[in-house]
Amino acid sequence: MRYPLKNNRGDYVGHFETSTGVVYKRLYENPHMLKIPKAWCYDRSIIDDIKQVVDSITGMTMNHLTFVIEAQDTGKIYKLPWSTFNSKCWELDRSHGKQLAVALHEWKREDSNSQQLSLFS
Numbered sequence: 001m002r003y004p005l006k007n008n009r010g011d012y013v014g015h016f017e018t019s020t021g022v023v024y025k026r027l028y029e030n031p032h033m034l035k036i037p038k039a040w041c042y043d044r045s046i047i048d049d050i051k052q053v054v055d056s057i058t059g060m061t062m063n064h065l066t067f068v069i070e071a072q073d074t075g076k077i078y079k080l081p082w083s084t085f086n087s088k089c090w091e092l093d094r095s096h097g098k099q100l101a102v103a104l105h106e107w108k109r110e111d112s113n114s115q116q117l118s119l120f121s
Contacts, residue, residue, distance in 0.1 A: 029071035041100065050065070067079065089101060
């Protein structure tokens, strides 16, 4: 099942694919990546929503999750398992509500040009 993810303003920002445990975001890197320090952020409310969905699925835990961000403007794909997200994130609020950030160097980066199909085809 595909569970839509909405930010603090109620805008659709991605989805959680419950069958695979993948949390997808597709965005533009330049305006959306935190600049100082370089990091990717998720609204705390999104993480809380995902936790509620995971709790409702028999046999699934947060350790089954992988975060995937596809940057449309650069063709880069960033991946991170829940265990790293959970241990390396910090909370911030820079006028977009409470967010959880993970430094860029923690994410595994791939070039979408090396993949046959986009994650969002």
